[in-house]
Amino acid sequence: MADISAPQAQALTKRVGTAYGFTQATEDHIAQLIYQTRVDAIIESYKACAHTVQTQLAPDWMPPKRLLEEQARIARDHAASVSETFRESLASQVKQFLASYQPTRAQPQDQGDNQDDDDDRKVLAGLALIALRAALAAHLANWMQDWLGWKAPQVAQVETCSGDNAGTTLFLDDLSNNYIQVGDNVDITTLAIAVVPEESSRDFCSDFAGNVYAWVDYDLIPDFPAHVGCIHRKLLLVNGVLQEMP
Ligand SMILES: [Zn+2]
Numbered sequence: 010m011a012d013i014s015a016p017q018a019q020a021l022t023k024r025v026g027t028a029y030g031f032t033q034a035t036e037d038h039i040a041q042l043i044y045q046t047r048v049d050a051i052i053e054s055y056k057a058c059a060h061t062v063q064t065q066l067a068p069d070w071m072p073p074k075r076l077l078e079e080q081a082r083i084a085r086d087h088a089a090s091v092s093e094t095f096r097e098s099l100a101s102q103v104k105q106f107l108a109s110y111q112p113t114r115a116q117p118q119d120q121g122d123n124q125d126d127d128d129d130r131k132v133l134a135g136l137a138l139i140a141l142r143a144a145l146a147a148h149l150a151n152w153m154q155d156w157l158g159w160k161a162p163q164v165a166q167v168e169t170c171s172g173d174n175a176g177t178t179l180f181l182d183d184l185s186n187n188y189i190q191v192g193d194n195v196d197i198t199t200l201a202i203a204v205v206p207e208e209s210s211r212d213f214c215s216d217f218a219g220n221v222y223a224w225v226d227y228d229l230i231p232d233f234p235a236h237v238g239c240i241h242r243k244l245l246l247v248n249g250v251l252q253e254m255p
Pocket of ligand 1: 209214233234235236238239240241
């Protein structure tokens with residue numbers, strides 16, 4: 010354990026939070042990236058469904074305003090949550106670091122008068138604190154690289170899958186409300202929804218993964234991703250077949 014008092018540890022944690030925590034501008038930027046990721050995924054999945062039922066969409070088709078507003082709100086919430094998680098993890102890293110830190114200790118020379126000894130101790134304590142901060146900064150730099158290395162792809166995957174789910178659901182809502190006219194060669198009664206991939210860890214998703222549902226039952230299928238790390242999505246099939254986008 011480092012030679013550091015509880016108030017010093019608290020002050021250090023606060024300083025680390027200020028130095029490394031996300032600023033409002035960073036959080037806003039993350040929210041914007043999340044929003045764009047979700048909206049792109051909505052457009053892509055909606056267009057894929059339209060292609061499957063051979064209906065023409067305007068090339069500049071955009072999701073309705075209320076859905077865009079909802080995505081903006083979710084994006085802001087998720088960015089705030091990423092920022093909060095980061096800040097909490099930082100604080101926890103500082104705590105762990107301080108608990109295991111072994112300072113290399115130099116002793117003042119035992120000669121000269123008491124005043125000299127006191128001065129030496131103060132200098133050494135100051136140097137020890139500098140060494141501790143340098144070691145902490147190096148530790149945090151490593152940790153952040155690692156954290157961002159897995160966190161960024163995790164966020165991208167969750168937001169893309171959520172957007173994909175929202176786009177497919179919007180299309181099925183529109184189909185259900187007769188806003189979509191299927192192509193002449195498409196028999197609407199053969200439309201179905203597959204939950205892919207078939208495999209699933211033993212969790213909530215295993216009840217749905219690999220199943221195929223009549224499209225009219227789409228609201229019986231849960232939203233995906235159903236949990237962190239969920240790999241499932243819904244695909245619209247016609248005659249039991251997925252129509253790949255050209
Ligand atoms: Zn899943």
